[in-house]
Amino acid sequence: MNTSAAELLRIEGVTKAYPGVVANSDVSFTIREGEVHALLGENGAGKSTLVKMIYGLVKPDSGAMRLRGVAYAPAEPRAARAAGVAMVFQHFSLFEALNVAENVALGMENPPPMRELAARIRAVSEEYGLPLDPARQVGDLSAGERQRVEIIRCLLQSPKLLIMDEPTSVLTPQEVEILFQTLRQLKAEGTSILYISHKLEEIRALCDEATVLRRGKVVATCTPRDRTAREMAEMMVGATLTPPERRATQKGAVALGVSDLSVASPIPFGTSLKGVSFTVAKGEVLGIAGVAGNGQDELLLALSGELTSAPDKVRIDSRPVGDLGPVERRRAGLVAAPEERLGHAAAPNMSLTENALLSGAVRQGLVRRGFIDWAATERFATSIIRAFDVRTPGPQVAARALSGGNLQKFVVGRELLQEPSVIVINQPTWGVDAAAAAAIRQAILDRAAAGAAVVVISQDLDELLEIADSFAALNAGQLTRPRPVEGLTIDEIGLMMGGAHGMEVAHHAG
Amino acid sequence: MFGGIDPTLLIASLMVASVPILLAAVGELVVEKAGVLNLGVEGMMIMGAICGFITAVETGSPALGFVGGAVGGAVLSLLFAVLTQVLQANQVASGLALTLFGLGLSSLLGQGYVGIKPPLSKPVPFGPLADIPVLGRIFFSHDAFVYMSVLSVVGVWAVLKYTRLGLILRAVGENHDAAHALGYKVRRIRVLAILFGGAMAGLGGAYLSLIRVPQWVDGITAGAGWIALAIVVFAAWQPWRALLGAWLFGGISVLQLNLQAAQAGIPVEYLSMSPYLITILVLVIMSSRRGRAALSAPACLGQNFHAAR
Numbered sequence: 001m002n003t004s005a006a007e008l009l010r011i012e013g014v015t016k017a018y019p020g021v022v023a024n025s026d027v028s029f030t031i032r033e034g035e036v037h038a039l040l041g042e043n044g045a046g047k048s049t050l051v052k053m054i055y056g057l058v059k060p061d062s063g064a065m066r067l068r069g070v071a072y073a074p075a076e077p078r079a080a081r082a083a084g085v086a087m088v089f090q091h092f093s094l095f096e097a098l099n100v101a102e103n104v105a106l107g108m109e110n111p112p113p114m115r116e117l118a119a120r121i122r123a124v125s126e127e128y129g130l131p132l133d134p135a136r137q138v139g140d141l142s143a144g145e146r147q148r149v150e151i152i153r154c155l156l157q158s159p160k161l162l163i164m165d166e167p168t169s170v171l172t173p174q175e176v177e178i179l180f181q182t183l184r185q186l187k188a189e190g191t192s193i194l195y196i197s198h199k200l201e202e203i204r205a206l207c208d209e210a211t212v213l214r215r216g217k218v219v220a221t222c223t224p225r226d227r228t229a230r231e232m233a234e235m236m237v238g239a240t241l242t243p244p245e246r247r248a249t250q251k252g253a254v255a256l257g258v259s260d261l262s263v264a265s266p267i268p269f270g271t272s273l274k275g276v277s278f279t280v281a282k283g284e285v286l287g288i289a290g291v292a293g294n295g296q297d298e299l300l301l302a303l304s305g306e307l308t309s310a311p312d313k314v315r316i317d318s319r320p321v322g323d324l325g326p327v328e329r330r331r332a333g334l335v336a337a338p339e340e341r342l343g344h345a346a347a348p349n350m351s352l353t354e355n356a357l358l359s360g361a362v363r364q365g366l367v368r369r370g371f372i373d374w375a376a377t378e379r380f381a382t383s384i385i386r387a388f389d390v391r392t393p394g395p396q397v398a399a400r401a402l403s404g405g406n407l408q409k410f411v412v413g414r415e416l417l418q419e420p421s422v423i424v425i426n427q428p429t430w431g432v433d434a435a436a437a438a439a440i441r442q443a444i445l446d447r448a449a450a451g452a453a454v455v456v457i458s459q460d461l462d463e464l465l466e467i468a469d470s471f472a473a474l475n476a477g478q479l480t481r482p483r484p485v486e487g488l489t490i491d492e493i494g495l496m497m498g499g500a501h502g503m504e505v506a507h508h509a510g
Numbered sequence: 511m512f513g514g515i516d517p518t519l520l521i522a523s524l525m526v527a528s529v530p531i532l533l534a535a536v537g538e539l540v541v542e543k544a545g546v547l548n549l550g551v552e553g554m555m556i557m558g559a560i561c562g563f564i565t566a567v568e569t570g571s572p573a574l575g576f577v578g579g580a581v582g583g584a585v586l587s588l589l590f591a592v593l594t595q596v597l598q599a600n601q602v603a604s605g606l607a608l609t610l611f612g613l614g615l616s617s618l619l620g621q622g623y624v625g626i627k628p629p630l631s632k633p634v635p636f637g638p639l640a641d642i643p644v645l646g647r648i649f650f651s652h653d654a655f656v657y658m659s660v661l662s663v664v665g666v667w668a669v670l671k672y673t674r675l676g677l678i679l680r681a682v683g684e685n686h687d688a689a690h691a692l693g694y695k696v697r698r699i700r701v702l703a704i705l706f707g708g709a710m711a712g713l714g715g716a717y718l719s720l721i722r723v724p725q726w727v728d729g730i731t732a733g734a735g736w737i738a739l740a741i742v743v744f745a746a747w748q749p750w751r752a753l754l755g756a757w758l759f760g761g762i763s764v765l766q767l768n769l770q771a772a773q774a775g776i777p778v779e780y781l782s783m784s785p786y787l788i789t790i791l792v793l794v795i796m797s798s799r800r801g802r803a804a805l806s807a808p809a810c811l812g813q814n815f816h817a818a819r
Contacts, residue, residue, distance in 0.1 A: 057691065077693030093688035095681050097809060106681050107692055111674070268809070 005032040007069070008192045009054070009161055014063030016049055022216050023049035026063070029211040029218060031161065036183065036193045038203045038224060040236055041213035042433050047196050050213070051163050054194070055087045056080040068160075081109060086154035087163040088147065096139035096269055100149050103138055107153040124155050128182045139269040143170040143291045151182070162186065163194045168202060169459065170292050173494035180206055198236070199462075200229035214238050237434050251469075252282030255453035256303075256334070256422045257315040261322075263298060263307050265477075271295040273302060276479040278472060280422070280453040285444065286482060287468025288457045290497055295477040296457045297339065300426040303455065304336035305329040316422055330362045333421035337412050339430060339457075341404065345411040348400035352392065355399050356381035356414055363418040380417075388413035389439065405432040412440050416447050423447060426457040441467050461493060473497045515768045520761075521648050525656055528760025530555065530714035530722065530731075532659045534738035535745070535752045536666050537710025542742055543670065544703035545683035545810035549605025550590055551711050552735025553612020558583035558712025559719040560616040563628055563726045566716075572631040576655075576716050583712020584705050586612055591704040595697045598814050613729065623726045631655075631721055655717050660753065662710070667749035679703065683808035686815040696815045711735065740789035746806055759785045 009031045016024045024046045031037045041047045052058040054065065056074030065072045067083055074080040077087075094103050101118045105111035112120070118134035125132040130148040138146060147167060154162055164183075168176045183193055183206065195207055203210060204224045212220040212235045220235045261276040273295050280286045290296055301307040303314065304326050311320035316332045324332070338344045346355045357377045361367045366377045381395035388409040392402055399407060412428055428444065429437035445467055448454045457474075458464050464471060465485060472482040473496035480496045534551050541548050548554075561582025566575025590608050593599040633640075634657065636650040670676035679699060682689045686696045718734070719726055737759050745751035766781040 056693070077691070081693075089691060093685075093691040095684040095688060097684050097806060098677075098680065102677055102681075105674070105677060106689075106694075 005034055007031070008033045008035075008067065009072070009194075010066045011050075011054075012064045012066070014050070014053060014060045014065065016046075016053060016058065016060050024053075024060070025216045027213070027216070027218050028063075029221065031192050031194060031209075033160075033192055034187055034190045035209060036187055036195055036207045038207035038210035039194060039196045039213065040198065040200075040203065040210050040232060042198065042236055045213040045236070046216040047213055048165065049216075051087065051165060051194065051196060054080070054161075055085060055163060078109065081107075081157060081159075084158075084160035085163065086157055086159035086161070087165070088150045088154060088167055089165055094138050094146055094149060097137065099135055099137050100132060100141075101134040103149055104134075104153045104156065107150075108157060120156060121152055124152055128152075128155065128185065129178065130182065143293055144172070144175045147171070147179075155186075159191060161192045161194060163196070165196045166198075167195075168197065168199060172291060172497040173461075173490050176202065200224075200232050203232070204229060212236055233434075251284050252451065253317075254279045255282045255317055256280045256455065257318070258303070259313060259315075261302060261309055261313045263302050263309055265295075265298045266301070266307065267297060270298060271477045273298050274477045276302075276477075278479060278482050280455055282421070282451050282453055283448055284470065285448050285454040285456060285468045287464030287471045287485070288455065288474055288479070289459070289461055289464055289471065289493065290457075290474035292459055294474045294498075296426055296459075296474055298477070299474065299479075300336060300338050300424060300457060303334070303424045304338070305334075327362055330359070330418075330420075334424065335359070335363075335415040335418055335420040335422070336424040337415045337426065337428070339427040341407050341411060342400060346399040346407060349398055351396050351398055352385070352390075352402075352410060353378050353381040353395040355410075356384060356395070359414055360418060363420070384410055384413040384417055387417060388443065405436040408432050409436055409440060412443065416443055420447075420452055422453045422455075424455045424457075427460075428456060428458065429460065429463060437463075461490075471496075515765075515772055518644050518647050520764060520768060522651060524757060524761040524764045525648070526652060526722065527764045528756040529655055529659045530717045531734050531738045531741060531759060532753065532756035533655075533662065533714035533717065534711040534735060535741040535756055536659075536662050536749065537707035537714075538738055539742050539745070539747060539749060539752055540666060540670075540679070540710075541703050541707035542811055543683050543747060543808055544679050544700050545686060545808050545813065545815075546594065546700050546704055547601045547605065547812035548587065548590055548608070548704060548707060549602060549739065550587070550608025550612065550735075551707075551738050552731055552733070553609035554583040554586050554708045554711035555612075555715035555718070555735045555738075556616040556729070556731045557586045557612045558715030559730050560620045560623075560715075560726065561712065562716025563623060563719040564619065566628045566720055567623065567626055570629050572629050572720055575628065575720050576713060579712045579716025579720075580709040581712065583710070583715060584708040587704050587708025587711070590708075591701045594814065595701050595704070598816065601812050601814065609735065617728045620726045620728065624728075626725065628720050628724050628726075630724065653721055655713075655721065663749045663753045670749065680808070683810055686810050686813070690815070700815075711738070714738070737785050737789075740785065744788060747808065 007030050012028050014024055014027045027050060039047050049058060053060050056077045056079055072083060074083065101114055101121060104121055105117055111117055121132060121134040130152060132145065132148050132152060138149060147170065167179060171179060187193060197203055207224050210222050210224045211218055214236065224232065257279045259277045261273055263273050265272045271294055276299065278286065302309060305324055306326060308325065309322040311322045313322040315321065316334050319332060321329055321332055342348045347358065357366055357372060360380050364380050366373050366380065378395055384390065385392060385395060390410045391406050402410065412425065415423060428440050432440065441463065444454055444456065456464065456468060468485050470482040471485045471488055473480045475498040534555055538548065538551055558579035562575045562579025565578025566572050586608065590604055593604045594601050631653050633651055633653050640646045640650040670680065678694055682694060682696050682699050690696050715731060718730055723730060741752055741755040741759060744755045762781055762784055766778045769776060770778050
């Protein structure tokens with residue numbers, strides 16, 4: 001890295017406060033021409049707010065930005081794009097019902113006529129090894145392909161600075177490698193990249209410089225190549241991390257059996273399950289990986305009982321339950337925690353006590369002869385709050401008032417405390433800070449040690465490798481055969497997840 | 511002649527009968543494409559009917575009457591826009607309230623205008639074309655609004671399909687968060703769409719009170735706004751199918767009158783019911799999420815937009 005390269009973007013003392021929280025406080029750093037600069041930090045550290053300011057979606061309260069020495073204060077994304085700043089969003093900013101070319105046109109200032117645009121999309125996607133058909137509807141594309149739409153939308157505007165917000169969270173390892181080749185090619189052509197992630201090995205492989213944010217402040221800068229992932233993690237968290245403790249457990253009899261389960265997806269543009277089969281024994285944790293949108297939500301619904309099937313397709317302790325709804329399955333010992341916290345796992349406007357009742361009524365005996373035992377319900381809610389260290393004034397608080405991490409601890413704790421024999425969790429630590437995530441993983445392992453069969457569906461491979469005994473992947477609604485985690489390589493995992501979905505390596509260099 | 515019904519006359523009159531619902535449906539289609547569900551079509555139509563009627567009577571000009579009708583509908587829709595886009599009120603409740611409010615207010619405004627004849631509009635002079643047998647009666651004997659209503663379908667279709675404006679409008683209705691992230695003004699675009707919908711509904715209402723009836727009576731729209739809403743769903747948000755739907759539903763109402771006159775054996779109540787039965791059927795299909803996707807409803811239809819941090 002040539003450290004004498006000219007400055008592209010300089011951020012000086014930028015501060016942004018929202019009611020009750022300072023998102024960014026006196027943040028300063030510099031991105032040079034042709035540099036890949038990492039922005040590191042936990043959820044809620046202020047990374048997203050910072051890049052939104054650079055992209056003109058949010059105005060800073062104070063501080064200044066300079067782009068190539070000129071004062072830069074974009075009033076809206078249009079102005080940022082005109083100045084040469086482009087952004088690939090974490091949650092894709094795509095329109096499912098529109099086709100690829102229309103999606104690209106929406107992100108451009110003066111798009112050419114559709115036919116010409118389609119030709120240019122083809123040309124650029126070929127050049128960077130990201131093949132894409134401009135006429136396809138985005139709703140039918142895989143997550144990796146959708147990201148290509150976003151990247152190509154940016155590349156068509158020849159940006160000077162490309163912002164990427166958590167770009168690899170939806171990709172298979174092979175797709176990540178191809179993305180990195182594209183990014184290195186861009187860097188060689190002189191484009192600077194601001195790369196936001198909390199995946200430290202990726203940052204070590206790709207980035208030249210890193211700025212670490214914690215609670216809205218810059219706490220460190222470093223050259224990622226010269227640091228270990230552990231050092232950077234501790235800079236991010238500001239504390240020493242202890243990985244979850246795993247006890248060797250004896251596997252018992254099969255507690256959850258699923259055979260040849262096929263259900264149609266109730267979700268628009270969803271993925272139907274096709275012939276899913278697996279078994280989980282008592283004390284076993286089965287990790288199910290997969291890129292988002294490959295049937296994870298549907299699998300959770302089919303296991304929790306929200307989607308029913310023929311009776312013998314799903315069995316709890318050898319008892320057929322496929323045709324039973326969620327309440328009956330809870331009674332049979334299966335509890336489930338879906339990914340969406342607000343609206344699916346918890347009713348946002350109801351108190352924690354009421355939310356505790358909603359899923360705990362059956363197994364905790366909180367309803368007698370049709371009447372609610374409020375005292376017992378509140379005791380149950382309080383016990384969850386205490387056991388899982390949920391930071392809240394009390395069980396009377398509405399679910400929506402809790403932060404994401406705290407609510408996640410509550411909804412996961414609510415299920416784990418019901419002494420279930422089978423646990424199904426989708427994305428247990430999505431959007432949760434490192435300390436809370438570690439606590440949740442530990443609680444899951446403790447339950448498994450106590451004899452529960454656990455299915456963890458997650459897109460975080462590191463998480464699955466940390467807690468799972470066996471590993472399977474969902475790909476287009478089909479589940480691979482579960483394999484023991486020990487001895488699995490990251491390449492094998494990538495292939496189980498569907499490989500690179502027809503991507504190819506960039507074949508142009510200059 | 512079939513059972514005392516002249517098909518030429520039937521087609522000619524169904525084209526006229528469908529104008530109000532077609533105008534209102536095209537307007538509502540644009541509103542819903544932008545992701546807003548405005549159930550106040552009936553209220554906006556009747557406000558257009560009374561405002562258009564008053565303007566025409568007071569100025570003596572039917573053309574100004576239509577302008578007045580469009581303004582009346584648009585002003586009422588502005589109330590809906592403020593409620594739902596600025597104050598973030600629930601769209602379904604606001605739309606229903608708008609209908610009730612429009613019905614009441616129009617009745618109040620129209621108190622002095624019952625029994626008055628408005629200045630009349632003349633058919634477009636096509637000269638010899640109008641004298642062609644059958645075709646002349648069907649296509650070249652109408653007032654300007656029959657042709658304008660068809661042109662509005664062509665216009666809305668072309669704008670939605672071929673222009674950047676149309677693309678942005680559809681984008682806002684599909685995913686308002688993504689549109690916001692790309693820097694589009696979601697609320698502003700929606701308010702403008704709502705105003706367009708109001709003006710079109712107002713025009714449809716004015717057509718009722720100035721040409722179709724033509725006089726002012728309380729509740730003159732008699733459910734036309736609800737049929738317009740049904741047409742949008744029935745048409746699966748496609749302008750051409752809205753034209754088809756309007757002619758179908760307009761045709762049913764004309765046929766029902768003709769059958770009564772011809773004293774046919776079918777009870778007319780079945781025919782009067784049929785537009786609503788079709789609507790219920792379509793809504794049932796709509797209400798399952800799978801059906802909704804199959805009908806390609808705008809994904810953000812009826813959802814309010816909050817700009818997140």
